[in-house]
Amino acid sequence: MSMNTQGRPTSAGASGAASAHPTFTGNKALQIEEALIFEIGRPEVTGVDIPAPKKVKSRLGKLARDEAIGLPGLTEPEVMRHYVRLSQKNYGIDTGLFPLGSCTMKHNARLNEKMARLPGFGDVHPLQPASTVQGALQLIDTLAHYLKELTGMPAVAMSPKAGAHGELCGMMAIKAALEAKGEGHRKIVLVPESAHGTNPATAALIGFEVRSVPANADGTVHVSDVKAALGPEVAAIMLTNPNTCGIFEKEIVEIAKAIHDAGAYFYCDGANFNAIVGKARPGDLGVDAMHINLHKTFSTPHGGGGPGSGPVVLSERLAAFVPYPFVRVGKGYALVEEGGKLEKGEQPFGRMSAFHGQMGMFVRAMAYMLSHGADGMRLASEDAVLNANYIRASLADLMSLPFGNQPCMHEALFDDDWLKNTGVSTLDFAKAMIDEGYHPMTMYFPLVVHGAMLIEPTESESKASLDLFIAALRDLAMAAKRGDVDRFKGAPYHAPRRRLDETRAARTPILRWTKPAPYAEAAE
Amino acid sequence: MATVKYTKDHEYIRIEGDTGTVGISHYAQEQLGDVVFVELPAAGKAVKKGDSAAVVESVKAASDIYSPVSGEVTAANPDLEGAPATVNDDPAGKGWFFKVKIANPAELDELMDEAAYKAFLDTL
């Protein structure tokens, strides 16, 4: 009989800081350094086997590409490892609580991914005959119905590709409506100082002149300030509601009325719609146009910065002014494109992009809505607001609230007043959160609050998750107050990278890999 | 000796004869942080007092530089394109932005002198 009689050491071994034990590879166990594909791949290698082409007479004329392109190829095992390692350097919603204010980082259901990949949605061409895509058009129409019902608005333009694109669509609709009324002279768009940067950028893009409306001490826009700014030249106001300070604009109905009385339109930035889905309808509040970020509110997901999708709901006053194409229901579903027969009142203003919008996102949003239902969407908004207020209430004694300890909507806004004289900045605090395993909150936005920290937990967090997050933030806050500056200034210590030199990146931009010069040349 | 005057937007103008050299104050460069890029006007460009004449960028901010006086731009600092850090290192000296031929010397009277600017900074 033979057996393994040699026991193995089981104690923890000697202690000591990890940094005292650098590794040969630079790797830290599961955290593996990864080279660029240009340093791994080779031009003669490929990870895709394609049979040889038929022998034919070339029709490329004199335009065949003769020069080397320089693209490296990787085999499938190399590709898998490269991207899996890269993924492990990323923080996602599935990693942990992602309290990025204004971004609504809620759970991304995998059912939605599965549905978008059904061949009947994912493998359908936008220019197939309408008779072969009736189900796809039905989905767009059904989603449109849901969006209209949730917002109390009679029309929706589906094609905008993201929130900012939706803003552009809404402002174009307003411009088209003004011109149709012979009021093209209205050139001024009012934008509160607390607005997202996209609002003034969008207005300016199509020739509007942007004028600021002040934010008040309580974090809201007052109807009196709006009235003072209104005049015969004003085309529209762009207002976010709930606003970027996390507060519902309590004079919104009066503001809408004042705008309409002055002959202008009310564009609402729908970035924060997640607070009020199923609780209040923008149409009931007097909004004329609002984009809905499907990737935020309906979780389609963020994907590292896109793709988004930004349908725009429109009031009766703007309903005629939609971009091409749009779905019309009659005998079956038809897609109305340029040159198509228009019905009374339809005055399309042009086209926002090729084809019909972000179908892949539509399917995901539809799956979200069908899953949640009217009851679940309402409850999700309530939970999102409840979670944000729970955080606010649990941190109000340690961190400062710029507008007092009043209820917030789905995000809680703190400023950096409580960090005064600690030597710790909002940025430092955010970086220390990374070491605690959290994605930082939105910081330095909105611009109207000094050192802003905007925390949006979403409805996807359990109470236990919130309690741990609150405990971690309390610990950090107390450390900052007692002068434990090192914990913050050098943070993050435990992330795949320490703080990155953004000044260097901007002063001498390196925006692509270039082949290193051969040694002899480099030495010259 | 050249006279230096300041605006409330933290530009300075150093006056030598009918030419002014425009840059940003030490305080302004500190507020901006590491300057990464400066966009300058071409020589020959006519500017009015208060016009945006240049842009200075740090990593997370972009600011317009308003001309403290009216006149014609006679030169832009050729060194800033390659070395924007000069604005941080020596704002009052090598980090100047552009030179302007002063059209209306009376406009200078509306600007602050060194002492007044210092007092102004204390109010911020």
Added chain:
Amino acid sequence: MRYLPLTPQDRTDMLAKIGVAAVDDLFANVPKSKLLKGPVNLPKARGELEVERILGAMAAENISASEVPFFVGAGAYKHHVPASVDHLIQRSEFLTSYTPYQPEIAQGTLQYLFEFQTQVAMLTGMEVANASMYDGSTGAAEAVLMAHRVTKRRKAILAGNLHPHYRDTIETLSRMASDELVSLTPNPEDAGADLKAVAAAIDGETSCIVIQTPDVFGNLHDLTAIAKKAQDAGALLIAVVTEVVSLGAVTPPGAMGADIVVAEGQSIGVGLNFGGPYVGLFATKQKYVRQMPGRLCGETVDAEGKRGFVLTLSTREQHIRREKATSNICTNSGLMCLAFTIHMALLGETGLRRLAAVNHANACDLADRLADLDEVEVLNKSFFNEFAIRVPGDAAKVVEKMAKKGVLAGVPGSRLWPKTKGVADVILVANTEVNTDDDRAAFVAALGASI
């Protein structure tokens, strides 16, 4: 509700901590009369299985590209995507991450964006590329705005053989921004004449000319001469590519002098998706980089001197410059970028060239087979994987008839140019690596039986 972790007891405890009696107290700012008393008039929550049934039924109403011989192109192309691509883009850390504003915990996204930018620059033959636009058409509109900034002029000239959706996207934005636009008439017969018309229209006010190659009818263009003509007049050449696989076989616009190259990247890694999401590629010369729209990723080092990546030159963007930004764009097409860059890394130069060669050969094969049909004429002198044919009568009806015979044949001219004369009998026909000999035989048979 399977997505909401709070229990009723949690909610009660949390309300107590907050110090309010009911959740509606948190909605106190909402005017009482506007606060909904109950759920809106939509169906109630459903389980996964029920949702799958509903959406599965809708999906089943559509004919997907893989089910039938499929030749539809005109700006979106059916290509095979390796299984590993879709697996990797669904990794949680990619799928559920945000824009990489916190670079220390987003190096995965940032590194692939840097790799993507490099691949796009190489493909287009340009010096730099950004981290993507929504799609090719919106990228083209952004390119025109960028040319206006660079040249400080406001007049663009669009070639007639530019994809009409791209033309309309640019036209809408130009009209809204009060910029001038010259839009030429499509010319399926003589692609060379289209370029000559563009050249003739260039004047001292022209900011840019926009030319697609392969153009919407599939013709390839040598842009060298017209690039020089435009630049001599102080204007920029914007080259548009809607089939990016062509760059594996055809001289890239960068090598022909283009100032900005805009491409639709859908063909690599991204499915048809009924039109979106896609991924816009945007490349230019180094000297114009500060006028570029969209996100840019750059290389730098961290506090320990290790190589790392960050979003950079962000002062161009809306969140800093606000109304003075180069564009209002905020989102890029992150996940589609990732799909593109993974697929391209798998292909490499060898695979891409092979893929392009197969596409071209298959298209040539179909063109040769069509010689058997006397009444059908191939209009192109040159093409990559798509060409235009003229058929007797109404092309839209022919396409419908062929669809009934189980062949999705292409895009009829009237679908793209409803009001233009001389294109209603034209069909754009695309051939890619997915088409087999049998598919092409089916195409010829169905076409022969439908005219």
